Amino acid sequence: xxxxxxxxxxxxxxxxxxxxxxxxxxxxxxxxxxxxxxxxxxxxxxxxxxxxxxxxxxxxxxxxxxxxxxxxxxxxxxxxxxxxxxxxxxxxxxxxxxxxxxxxxxxxxxxxxxxxxxxxxxxxxxxxxxxxxxxxxxxxxxxxxxxxxxxxxxxxxxxxxxxxxxxxxxxxxxxxxxxxxxxxxxxxxxxxxxxxxxxxxxxxxxxxxxxxxxxxxxxxxxxxxxxxxxxxxxxxxxxxxxxxxxxxxxxxxxxxxxxxxxxxxxxxxxxxxxxxxxxxxxxxxxxxxxxxxxxxxxxxxxxxxxxxxxxxxxxxxxxxxxxxxxxxxxxxxxxxxxxxxxxxxxxxxx
Amino acid sequence: xxxxxxxxxxxxxxxxxxxxxxxxxxxxxxxxxxxxxxxxxxxxxxxxxxxxxxxxxxxxxxxxxxxxxxxxxxxxxxxxxxxxxxxxxxxxxxxxxxxxxxxxxxxxxxxxxxxxxxxxxxxxxxxxxxxxxxxxxxxxxxxxxxxxxxxxxxxxxxxxxxxxxxxxxxxxxxxxxxxxxxxxxxxxxxxxxxxxxxxxxxxxxxxxxxxxxxxxxxxxxxxxxxxxxxxxxxxxxxxxxxxxxxxxxxxxxxxxxxxxxxxxxxxxxxxxxxxxxxxxxxxxxxxxxxxxxxxxxxxxxxxxxxxxxxxxxxxxxxxxxxxxxxxxxxxxxxxxxxxxxxxxxxxxxx
DNA sequence: GACACTAATGTAAACGTTTACACTTCGGAA
DNA sequence: TTCCGAAGTGTAAACGTTTACATTAGTGTC
Numbered sequence: 001x002x003x004x005x006x007x008x009x010x011x012x013x014x015x016x017x018x019x020x021x022x023x024x025x026x027x028x029x030x031x032x033x034x035x036x037x038x039x040x041x042x043x044x045x046x047x048x049x050x051x052x053x054x055x056x057x058x059x060x061x062x063x064x065x066x067x068x069x070x071x072x073x074x075x076x077x078x079x080x081x082x083x084x085x086x087x088x089x090x091x092x093x094x095x096x097x098x099x100x101x102x103x104x105x106x107x108x109x110x111x112x113x114x115x116x117x118x119x120x121x122x123x124x125x126x127x128x129x130x131x132x133x134x135x136x137x138x139x140x141x142x143x144x145x146x147x148x149x150x151x152x153x154x155x156x157x158x159x160x161x162x163x164x165x166x167x168x169x170x171x172x173x174x175x176x177x178x179x180x181x182x183x184x185x186x187x188x189x190x191x192x193x194x195x196x197x198x199x200x201x202x203x204x205x206x207x208x209x210x211x212x213x214x215x216x217x218x219x220x221x222x223x224x225x226x227x228x229x230x231x232x233x234x235x236x237x238x239x240x241x242x243x244x245x246x247x248x249x250x251x252x253x254x255x256x257x258x259x260x261x262x263x264x265x266x267x268x269x270x271x272x273x274x275x276x277x278x279x280x281x282x283x284x285x286x287x288x289x290x291x292x293x294x295x296x297x298x299x300x301x302x303x304x305x306x307x308x309x310x311x312x313x314x315x316x317x318x319x320x321x322x323x324x325x326x327x328x329x330x331x332x333x334x335x336x337x338x339x340x341x342x343x344x345x346x347x348x349x350x
Numbered sequence: 351x352x353x354x355x356x357x358x359x360x361x362x363x364x365x366x367x368x369x370x371x372x373x374x375x376x377x378x379x380x381x382x383x384x385x386x387x388x389x390x391x392x393x394x395x396x397x398x399x400x401x402x403x404x405x406x407x408x409x410x411x412x413x414x415x416x417x418x419x420x421x422x423x424x425x426x427x428x429x430x431x432x433x434x435x436x437x438x439x440x441x442x443x444x445x446x447x448x449x450x451x452x453x454x455x456x457x458x459x460x461x462x463x464x465x466x467x468x469x470x471x472x473x474x475x476x477x478x479x480x481x482x483x484x485x486x487x488x489x490x491x492x493x494x495x496x497x498x499x500x501x502x503x504x505x506x507x508x509x510x511x512x513x514x515x516x517x518x519x520x521x522x523x524x525x526x527x528x529x530x531x532x533x534x535x536x537x538x539x540x541x542x543x544x545x546x547x548x549x550x551x552x553x554x555x556x557x558x559x560x561x562x563x564x565x566x567x568x569x570x571x572x573x574x575x576x577x578x579x580x581x582x583x584x585x586x587x588x589x590x591x592x593x594x595x596x597x598x599x600x601x602x603x604x605x606x607x608x609x610x611x612x613x614x615x616x617x618x619x620x621x622x623x624x625x626x627x628x629x630x631x632x633x634x635x636x637x638x639x640x641x642x643x644x645x646x647x648x649x650x651x652x653x654x655x656x657x658x659x660x661x662x663x664x665x666x667x668x669x670x671x672x673x674x675x676x677x678x679x680x681x682x683x684x685x686x687x688x689x690x691x692x693x694x695x696x697x698x699x700x
Numbered sequence: 701g702a703c704a705c706t707a708a709t710g711t712a713a714a715c716g717t718t719t720a721c722a723c724t725t726c727g728g729a730a
Numbered sequence: 731t732t733c734c735g736a737a738g739t740g741t742a743a744a745c746g747t748t749t750a751c752a753t754t755a756g757t758g759t760c
Contacts (some may be wrong), residue, residue, distance in 0.1 A: 008493075009746055025748060034710060050485075050492050055469030056410040057746035061715055065406065075450075076431035084425060088452060097466060100425075100439060100450040109724045116447060119405030135400075142400050143358075226636050261637045284578050287611045359716055370740045375718060385738060405714035409743055 014053060017042050020063075028053060068124040068310055069099045069117040071110060073195070075252060076329050077226060079280045079299055083150070086303030087126065094311045096123070104145060105194055105225070107132060124310035130154035130161060131196035146313035146322045148306050152197050153167065160320040162306045166197050169295050169327040170204035173249055173277050176329060178212050181337045182247040182275065185209070185240050186220040189229055189251035198223065201251040201279070220245055231258030235293070239266050239274070246338035247275040253282040256292055271336035281330055290333030298325055363401060367392050378403060409471075418660055419449045420472040422462060423545070427576060427604060429630045429649055433500075436653030437476065442659045446473070455544055457482060457573070468493050472602040474660035480504035480511060481546035496663030498656050500545050500668045510670040512656045516547050518555035519645050519677040523599055523627050524557070526679060528562050531687045532597040532625065535559070536570040536588050538581055539601035540611060546574065551601040570595055572606070581608030589616050589624070595686035597625040603632040606642055611683065621686035631680055640683030648675055 006012060014021040019038065026033050027042040034042075045051070059065045068091055072080045074087030088098045099122065104108035113336035114136050117125055118279060125140060127228035130151035130187060137159065140147050149161040176187050187205045190198030202221065209216050222234040223304040231250070235258060238245060248263075260270055268274050278285060302325050312318040364371040369388060375384045376569040377392045384392075395401070398521035398568035411414045418441055422430045433669070436449045449472065453460035464486050467475055475490060475497040487509065490497050501509040526533050542547030552571065558567050569591060580633045585608060586645060588595060598613075600606035606628030610620055618624050621638055628644035652675050662668040 006746090011746075021747085022711080022749080026709090029748080033708085045568065050489055052465065052489070052493065054410075054470045054471060054746055055466070056406060056415065056471055057715095058469075058748075060406040060410050060717090060745090061747040062749085063715070065722080074431070075425055076428040078426040078428060081426035088454075097510065098451075101448075102450065103435065115402065116405070118402045119408075121404060121406055138515075139400055139402070188449075213642055217383055220494065228637050232637050246622065257634065261639055264639055279504070281628050284607065285715060287578050287608055288613055289614055337479065356716090361716075370719085373739060376739090379718080381739080388738080406717055407745090408718075410715090410747090411717040412719085413745070630735075682711080 007340075008049075008051065009137065010053065013042070013045060013049070015042055017045050036194050059318060063121075065121050065123055066095070067099050068126065068307070068314070069101060069113075069122045070126045071101050071103050071117075071128060073105045073128050074226070075100075075102050077280075078251070079253070079282060079297065083299040083303040087307040090307035091303055091311065092348055094307075094315070096311065102301070103128075105191075107194065109152055111136060114139070118145060121145075122313035124148075126150055126306050126310065128152075128305070129172070129196045130156075130159055130249045132291045133149070146310055146320055148242040148309055150302055150306050152200060153324070159320070160309075160322050162302060162309060162320075162323045164302065164325045165298060165328045166200035167204045169279070169297075170251065170321040171208055171251075172210040172327075173279065173295050174205045177247045177249060177277065177333075177335070178214070180247070180275065180335065182245075183214055183338075184217075184220070184245045184247070185214070185242060186223065186245035186248045187220070187251065188222045188234055188238075188248060188255045190226055191223050206248060219222060225346070226252050226254050228254050228258040231255035232262040235259040235262035236266065239263060239268060244268075245274065247335070250276065250278050253278040253285055253292065253294055257284065257288065258289065258295065258336075260292065263269035271334050275335040275338070275340055277335050285332070286331075292334040293332045294330050296328045296330050301325060353535055358399075359400065360403065363392070363399070367395050391492065409618035413471075415471050415473055416445065416587075417447045417449050417470065417472045417663070418476065418657070419451060419463075419472045420476045421453050421455050421463055421467075421478060423455045423478050424576070425450075427630075429601070429603070429632060429647065433649040433653040436650040437699060440654055440661065442450050444657075444665070446664070449546065453478075455541075457544065461486060464489070468495060468676075471495075473664035474498075476500060476656050479546045481549075488643065496660055496670055498659055500652055500656050502550060503672070503674065507672070508573045511670050512652060512659060512670075512673045512675070514625060514647060514675045514677045516550035517554045518578075518674060519647075520551035520559055520599075520601065520678055521628070521679075523645050524555050524558040527597045527599060527627065528558060528564070529686070530597070530625065532595075532684060533564055533646040533688075534570070534593060534595045534597070535564070535568075536572070536595035536598045537601065538572045538574065538584055538588075538598060538605045546664050548601055551574050555599060560662055569584065572574055575579075576602050576604050578604050579606040581605035582612045585609040585612035586616065589613060594618075597622065597627070597685075599627050599629075603628040603630040603642065603644055605633065606644065607638065610638065610642065621684050623689055625685040625688070627685055633684070643682045643685040646680050647679045648677070650669050651675060668697075 010021045010024045014024050019270055091098050091194050127149050128151045130149045130152055149159055150163050152166050153161040153163050189201050192199040192202050224230045224234055248259050250259055256276055259276050261268050263274050278292050281294045281296040285294050301339045309320045313320050355365050360371045360374045364374050381389055441448050446641040448618050451463045470624050477499045478501045480499045480502055499509055500513050502516050503511040517593050539551050542552050574580045574584055598609050601608055606626055609626050613624050628642050631644045631646040635644050659670045663670050
């Protein structure tokens, strides 16, 4: 009585093809290493039975998962889409797979995701932001999983980052408004407690004000999740102030759009009455009326660089090297000098 | 000479704790099944060494990957974000993990992704759209992987779909424009060759025109990728026609936004000169001026239902049952009757 | 004709869990 | 006292590949 192998395994195929299991494995992984006619016979069989080898066993046996994990804080902001697609393309070309995970701005959820990634022994992790429990970094190191921080730069040099400089970029944006003559500048940004990018942008804003001897008014900063309707509400509040701002720096384009439409709805002209500057340079900022001035973030470039670094780390053991990426202020139609009456009013208060 | 186990394995921990490997495994998987003091001792050890078990071995040995795959055609459109997050929440509650993959509107890439998912023996797959090589469905069935189609309904009842009805929704939207008095209605939609949702919406548009005896003008339909700038260009072309449309149905909110701003830029008033209706009901449609009329898609509800169905399929073997989800037209400020002069002109042509 | 070398294939150990089953201990019921 | 069941733990097979090493056959060289 012939022992019948379980269908859908290499063993089973090997028996059908009259070769050993090793030959099947080789046919699948390194076709050149088997004789052409053997190969053909086996591939025909594989085709006919629609055989898909068990990747779990393969990954486990070869000790290579071929997967890079990417953790983004949200997928609703399309700026991460460009970033993700760049990474995906690079990895695919290198024969690696991308596992996209959404941490939803939750440290708790991110922790679980990182743990899962370690469990599945991914060969690299791309993180967003640096601010997290140091234990997580230790864990990644403990399991020799290369990682890289993106979208912000850690003050600790031991944490490799491939990113632009949030502080510098926000400094530039705020300074631009100051140089246009604005003295009453609002900031709408993300929730700094859970978002180090937002925190750095806020810090930059404060420091610029201080440098130009403009007093900091807590009422002019609004920290909110990146949802357009929330930003719209915040803008309404801001513009209903006794002395509304003449400029709003939004640390995110989504928020800037909320601010733009809300100002217009409240009959403020942009940029004549209020200037607005965003952050990210989403495609929509070019289409909106007036087109939005913003800070261009080279998301694709950052993605490419991060992916390349991890490919080298995973395949050649080259440690990830930090790298800074340049941003650029894009002046479009939503920024200008403050209105004259405000300038007059502020010099001769009523 | 004591045989030393490889660190970072259950064996190694077992030796350290002076128990068997089975006890370690049980402590990790079903803590209740081991004595409290044993458990404590082991957990302390696990904690101290930051031990993370090898999920590949676990998945492989237990024959359960605990993963559901989700394939979306793009991640730039935030409508998929809501969908994805709903799925993620449901799966997490059920102890399953979500693997998000982006097929980038490429059948080729999608095929590779599906293959990878089968290789890793995921316990379910959520697909977007039904239109793909039938071999892929066969493959999923062959490997007994439950799947469900979302965002559109297959004409073949053998393919389970949890979705709204694109044809019905687009019919409603087009009909609404007709009933407002429009006769010259443009359609901006996705590329129907690679997007069955776009194809169904186009079909609905044509059928409504036919039903109301409005001649179909090829020049009034624009098929384009869902990028706002491309849609803006298409709108420019449309509105520069000898006889520009008095209404534009955009089968996607992104495109509708491009159309809206472009019309305004060209000095057409919305809705006085042109009506615009979108599709998806993104949050931004409520904020824009005028707020955009659109078709509300219950993305979260669809995600919940799809996730629940796959959870039941994976865990209890319940076959996925098709289900239709309702959409709703949301009338906001971007739709109205056609302008009077057009109505006059059309009744007494020059 | 012996030898070295290569190409093609086979053998079998290893990867690190899970889990069915066996075993021991202990407390209580008869 | 014996017996039974439950609780706790151990043993070892199984999961389906990959791959180092062994084996065989074939080819060309001296």
